[in-house]
Amino acid sequence: MSDVTTLGVSARAEGGRRDLSRETSEGAQELASRRRTSEGEVRREVGSVLRIPEGRVLDSSDIASEVPEDQTMIINMGPQHPSTHGVLRLMMELDGETVLRTKPVIGYLHTGMEKTGEELTYVQGATNVTRMDYLSPLTNELVFSLAVEALLGVELPPRAVWVRMLLSELQRISSHLMWLATNGMDVGSTTMMIFGFREREMLLAFFEKTTGLRMNHNFIRPGGTAADLPGGWDDDVSVICDTVLARLGDYDELLTGQPIFRERMEGVGSITAEEAIALSATGPVLRSTGVPWDLRRSMPYLAYDQVDFDVIVGTYGDNFDRYALRLNEVRESVKIVRQVVEKMPDGDYRVQDKKVTPPPRARIDESMEALIHHFKIFTEGFKVPAGEVYQAVESPRGEIGCYMVSDGSSKPYRMHIRAPSFVNLQSLPVMMRGGLVADAVATISSIDPVMGEVDR
Amino acid sequence: MTAEAPRWLPEGLPPGIALSTSTLDQVVLFPDRGSYHAAVAACAAGGFEILADLCAVDYLTHPGRSLPAGEGNEPLVPERFEVVANLLSMAARRRLRLRVQVPESDPVVDSLWDVYPGAEAMEREAYDLFGIVFAGHPDLTRILMPEEWEGHPLRKDYGVGRVPVQFKEAPGPR
Secondary structure (H helix, E strand, C coil): CHHHHHHHHHHHHCCCCCCHHHHCCCHHHCCCCHHHCCHHHHHHHHHCCCCCCCCCCCCHHHCCCCCCHHHEEEEEECCCCCCCCCCCEEEEEEECCEEEEEEEECCCCCCCHHHHHHHCCHHHHHHHHCCCCCCCHHHHHHHHHHHHHHHHCCCCCHHHHHHHHHHHHHHHHHHHHHHHHHHHHHCCCHHHHHHHHHHHHHHHHHHHHHHCCCCCCCCEECCEECCCCCCCHHHHHHHHHHHHHHHHHHHHHHHHCCHHHHHHHCCCCCCCHHHHHHCCCCCHHHHCCCCCCCHHHHCCCCCHHHCCCCCCCCCCCCHHHHHHHHHHHHHHHHHHHHHHHHHCCCCCCECCCCCCCCCCHHHHHHCHHHHHHHHHHHHCCCCCCCEEEEEEEEECCEEEEEEEEECCCCCCCEEEEECHHHHHHHHHHHHHCCCEHHHHHHHHHHHCCCHHHHHC | CCCCCCCCCCCCCCCCCEEEECHHHCEEEECCHHHHHHHHHHHHHCCCCEEEEEEEEECCCCCCCCCCECCCCCECCCCCEEEEEEEEECCCCEEEEEEEEECCCCCEEECCCCCCCCHHHHHHHHHHHHCCEEECCCCCCCCCCCCCCCCCCCCCCCCCCCCCCCCCCCCCCC
16 A cells, blocks of 8 residues: 555656556556465355355365466556446456456545445435435435434334335336346447337336425435325326336347347356345345245335335346346336335325424425524424444345434434445455356446445 | 343353443443453354454544443453454354453554454455554455555544635635
């Protein structure tokens, strides 16, 4: 670490000639050449750069750790590669076209959102977390709100719970459609890209109608939601459900049975259940290996224990399983959404606790106290009892968790988001090992990393 | 303050670990630094398959928290840092949290990497943002911040770097 720093300094001091490769170096964070890596470390890294302890999971006989260095090449993919879903940088050691070692280098989108979260009140906090996973912002808001509500000890009215459930399932559909689109793009199907974006557009239009924004909604807030659902929401949602379901059939026709697509996806990027569990993977990555772990079913939150749906699992843990799993999860989400439309209870969409909830807009015009109350909540925020809590929900990408520590003030003392993409990225080197560099793009895509959430 | 230990706690935990049930009946163990690794290993062997989350907290400006006492032990002394590991048992559908106190003068704690390989990135993140060293970690480097960055941003004595709002009357930047 220190020699890199001095190199960078001296490069700049050399009469203004800039050495970009030194200035942009990430030093020890990068994948080192074999010469600079100890033998044991290379053996671990070849097994998986994610360094599974020896003898733990991988069968080491099929690992060629003794490749002469002049036969291999370390190349960078990203951070500005169009197929890395943002600013993910992968360093890969290649032997011809075969990937020997991979190491993700991240942090290019790090904006210190956890630090920012400590400076914002609980009222403002949702606007911060919603920007982390920008493909499923409502899920981020949900886990943040659940953590705050757990510390506050407030009980939500049933309608708020069901509205939240409706929105998270629609969010899951929209996120998976986006994934189908980009994954189609990554394996060369521009048609799928257009299709996925087209269907997602309907959902974004519904979100805009409901929350006012297409993304970064700040709609699910501690204490309920920002507003009630708009008039005619049930008709909109039914249309969305019917259309999405019909179009899923089109996708099946376009991709699922298509020989070229299957060739590119089947048996590529596989991971076993044991490896996925050891690497803390959750969500579709874990379920594709056959582990039926879905927080909605296993540790129900909101009212998921009152709706009927199936947990989709794969068998081989390869890219095709992850594709088929997400496609079918959209079908299950549609099923849930239809039940939510049927069972949506009447009542209040936010808790009537004067401490947490601002007064209704109409009251502000006629009552001085309501105006003061409103002003106080939005400037000072509300105080949350001291304590600490971990809440987790199933985001489209896996378990998103929020560990929150309160010191009794109106700002979280510590707000940590357990980002599913960040943790799932650890399984990437295992999936890539021994594969072709041409499949790297499809494998990255099958994890569905959202860099905003990885780097936070 | 020490709560009743639930019957499902894994066997083989080092003796004298304090325990509390915090918000929402979430069970929290408070091993000391010496028994932290052994406690986690016992949990891993006792059915907690997944390390769901690992993060650190800097209690610099919120020091006065009370910690429970283990059986036959003095109450734990709150230190500046705390490493928090959230374990998950998929078979029993349970979560278990471990909080270990890490002093400012010697911010070193055992790495969980050999028990849970998934701890790798999370411990790197805690090292990067808090400067806590995880002994036994295979590649303890910065992960989110640039390599030549100085300081650990999530520490409470690290400034936020806020730019003050410029009002009309205030002197401008030029």
